Amino acid sequence: MNVVFLGATRGMGRSLSRLMAERGDTLYLLGRTPDQLEASAADLRVRSGSDANVGFGHCDLEDPSGFAGALDDAFAALGRVDAIVVTAGLFDVQEALEADLEWARKVVTVNLPNTIVFCEEARTRLMAQGGGTLCVFSSVAGDRGRKPVGIYGASKAGLTHYLDSLDFRYRAEGLKTVLVKPGFVKTGMTANLKPPPFAGEPDQVARIVLKAIDRGTPCVYAPGIWRWIMLTIQHLPRFMMRRAGF
């Protein structure tokens, strides 16, 4: 499988790209910092155990003007692309976002409008070659507005919405979207937070997501228990959500 990866240098993206490299997929990494991309590409190359080159190119989610060029380079390097995976995104806790509105605007811009633009560029290219898989990491934070993830959750809710509609609109034409909703996962992104019950490990999430990509599952929670946790939270009455800490 030929995969273009945005966000493979860290967290769940790092785990997922390693699983793919180890089973022999050909990867092309997109990201912001050249030395980080180079280090991750070297890591994946050694893990894959083959001499297959792991290519990489510059792409910054803060700068939509570079998306088309980056994707063109990736398509040129891989030939046919079977899947495009987007794990990149920004996160901070609600208090920090409320305290710095410019930062909040940036988080929301990267997570929602810019990611949508990237997905549109990816979608048109995948569909032009006859189809493919678009796997995007949203979050359980987008399932319902909650106290600790108001602003971040709003950006992810929009993304969830958008990916659902892509699935309804284009699946018949060969575009398979895989919407991933990770629960709390212990990565560098959440290192400053106290893990709640049912917190997942990046490797565990990666295995679930890889299976979903292979099967073309439209929406997957990882770890799976979060489907039921969020179902419960979605149905809690308002007076309870006002009192609850989560």
Added chain:
Amino acid sequence: MRIFARRGWSLLVPDGGPWYTAPTHRFDPAGAGARCPGLPCTGRRIRIDERVPMNAPVPANDPHALRPVADIDGDSLAGWGRIGVPGREVLGERLDRITEGATLSRGLGRSYGDSSLPAPGRSEVVGTTLADRILGFDTDTGLLRAEAGLSLVEMNRIFLRRGWFTPVTPGTQYVTLGGMVASDVHGKNHHVAGCVGEHIAELKIRVADGRVITCSPEVETDLFDATIGGMGLTGHILEVALRMDAIPSPWIHQTSYRVPNIDAYMDALKASAEEFPMTVGWIDCISGGRNLGRGILNCGRWATPGEAPSRPPPVKGRITMPSFFPGWMLNALTMRAFNELYYWKHLPKKKVGIVHPDTFFYPLDAILQWNRMYGRRGFTQYQCVLPNSAGRGAARRFLELLTREGGASFLCVIKDCGPEGRGVLSFPRDGISIALDIPVRRNTQQLVDTLNAFVIDEGGRIYLTKDTFTRAEDFAKMDPRIERFQAIRKAWDPDLRIRSAQSVRMFGDPPLDETTA
């Protein structure tokens, strides 16, 4: 006993109060004691004469006191012995960023004592485990370059089936590369391969003033040598280049012997060291008399492709020790029963066969979180090396002293070591290394003091990675190399900004307050 204690009956020992005070760090057992006042919570009966006289009282609210993690509310950091301090890890994939301004980093936390714990006055330690990328591997020379947080379990998973193995492995694979360097780990092949430090080609270190220094046996040699076995006190290890060994197959050809007593054991150990590249042995240190030091000696070498099964070693299943495992399960009776069973499980005098590398190198890794076995009060490991100059009887004298002191140990491992390595504070030296797990009890400080006095007399030394209880003055007596180490450290870090709980306890570093940091 607990039931009686709750009813206010004190059957064995009146409340002895605080039982151990170290110069700067105090170990406060009151957490356990407070629940059943006047009684040791777990384990065997404590004789009156074993009680430690009351020293200066421990302030109940001393936030820096080392104590069992079970007694710490909120976030805590602990060594493998489950004794720790309040604190948290700063985690991140970008080690170069998170080590800026940090005072200590730690890997998987497998050092037993306080080596990886923040110095008093600090609560944060950089955790390296997310920085685990392999930056390059040369399939011709076996040179592996990786970030410091790469774990040995991951290295083995990737490289074992490709015919490469770390030249030196400790007894657990849940360690990071950075941790292996900082402890200058040794393995079953120490008599032929030395410590891991002998196989390090290059290190990238963030030193105290923020610079990133690349050092090797040729460049910045002092910093390199002090970092090998330097307990992470010279700087934050960011990247490691390690020369891996090519192996003929991923399986082990093992020969094991059941040996009736310590003298026969020492002879067998010496003889097999000539024949095998890897030797290690378990001994029963509960039985005394003519059975003193009986045990099982394991010797091995990599199997040749002809001997080994054609399939790669399968991934072994693991079980996890439950968190509620009660400490009283491990008592004199069960320890004796275990030792008896383990000894007689090896019924033939000699066994030969092909074994899984995990079984040979990492028998204890089969049970995840096995440190919970020692209950809420935690445990420590005492590991010392007795030099060859102490003579052949040194190990026997050590065991006799141990059984006399009643230091029953569930697990006791003996192996012989080759010459001292290049690390300034590296533990092994030519002689016999003895390691024992000791559940923490009221008399543990006294027991360690007694053993240390013996080790000083014999000219040996202890392993910092395992230590929780050794006093600074005892350590200075057994390891005069500390002066050179401190001199190199100060050359790179005049204010000793990089510090650990252990360096404050043992090397005389002043406690760190937030203003100087």
